[in-house]
Amino acid sequence: MNDILKVENLTMKFDSKVVFKDINFSLKKGSMTALLGPNGAGKTTLINILMNLLDPTAGNYEFSDNVKLGYVPQFRNIDKDYPLSIKAFIGLNAPLFKTKEVKKQIEHELQETHLTAIQDTRMGKASGGQKQRAYLAQALLDHPNMIILDEATASLDPVAKEELMNLIDHLNKKHEMTVLFVTHDVALAKKYMNTYLYLDHESIQQGKMSDFEEDYE
């Protein structure tokens, strides 16, 4: 397997506060990696750097040439009065004038994420699991080959968690999607991920998920 991401001597400080210092790791194409670590360890900061939303203080990172990043946030920012349907929400980042091809692709992503039957439900009324799958469908519309999930299962019930993870697993197996999953749920990560990154005390460790033993909560 080739590397899809290589991080070298990455350092991030906010004023004098060091979040992490000289961290190094790489991710293989098609790998499923859990990004673990206590609250405030710097997981979101690292993701924001990788998504080019923040500049690191020092060091660098490089994605392989053909990488197309998708991002699935936690749904907490959706208000219950939010008016768009699930279908309209999924198409939000597509051009306003939707070609036949884009419409077809929206249908495809609705199916892929098991939302076809409830596509006209308002996002504000959808369950946590449905909202999360709509975010995933929205990200998939852009044809990513790597996806970052930021605590995407955090507020879901156990059934919705498994359903989302099964979809992620399917995307990995069928479409060779590389997955970086930020989570506090070690049991879920052990079930679905194959490697871990553990961020704590300004540094990072990497290993096989089945070998992860730290109990940091």
Ligand SMILES: Nc1ncnc2c1ncn2[C@@H]1O[C@H](COP(=O)(O)OP(=O)(O)OP(=O)(O)O)[C@@H](O)[C@H]1O
């Ligand atoms: N824009 C900012 N300015 C100053 N400090 C920041 C900023 N963003 C994050 N921090 C600090 O950097 C540290 C890492 O925060 P970050 O949100 O990346 O951690 P996290 O591992 O994602 O935490 P959690 O698991 O709670 O989401 C924290 O101490 C936080 O207060």
